[in-house]
Amino acid sequence: MESVDAILALAALSQATRLDVFRLLVKHEPGGLPAGDIAKTLAVPANTMSAHLAVLTRAGLVSPRRHGRSIVYRADLDRLRTVMLFLLRDCCGGRPEICSALMADLDPCCPSPASVEGPIS
Amino acid sequence: MESVDAILALAALSQATRLDVFRLLVKHEPGGLPAGDIAKTLAVPANTMSAHLAVLTRAGLVSPRRHGRSIVYRADLDRLRTVMLFLLRDCCGGRPEICSALMADLDPCCPSPASVEGPIS
DNA sequence: TCTATGATTCTATTATTCTGGAATTATGGA
């Protein structure tokens, strides 16, 4: 990932409404949510929300798919992972001891990978 | 970490010059770098750089310490870790299967923790 | 085809951020 892409993603998430949108969409994975529902849930006018969704889409953090009359948005977790990798690499750059401290601290947020190797229910 | 703090940090990093500053300071851990050297290295006027450093400082991503006539800035990796944890938790929120996929992909960026348990040279 | 609904685009207004010249503050040395 290039700096310019990372900056786009960071900028997209550094705005309260858009961060809320992204969190909402993560909560609604993998089904996604229509633009109208997102706007209603967060109490933002439809056109304003549309502008925010466009920013998130340009940043690659969400993706739209038409479904009948609605346009359903989904969070792109892969993109978030890429952004986080970019940040981590910046820190690691020749300094593995820093990175592993980060990793160790990140771990408790999740169960060990071994425990989730089965199919996702 | 509260949303407002995360937004502050994300906004701070979502600007080319400031992202460069942060990367430069990470590279210069743990010694840090005086404001003037940062400005010179990145070819940015001193007062402009001062404004950017203030933004990064307010976001908690760097911290200044006077050293004689200079003010030496250091990257705060702990803060970066906190921001990344915030983002991860947003994704995990009741969905460990998503998070562990993220973790698994983050791993290759670093050597295994076991290999860095010795003192940092 | 006509209508209603969901969503976006157009446009203008307001607010915020970025930038750098000039002035100011803080420190160390002569």
Add this chain to the structure above:
DNA sequence: TCCATAATTCCAGAATAATAGAATCATAGA
């Protein structure tokens, strides 16, 4: 005290982002 250096603060102009009313576009159903 006086000067030079390092850095910040003050300020204003330019650029960018956020917001929302009105108009437009796309689809589904009658």
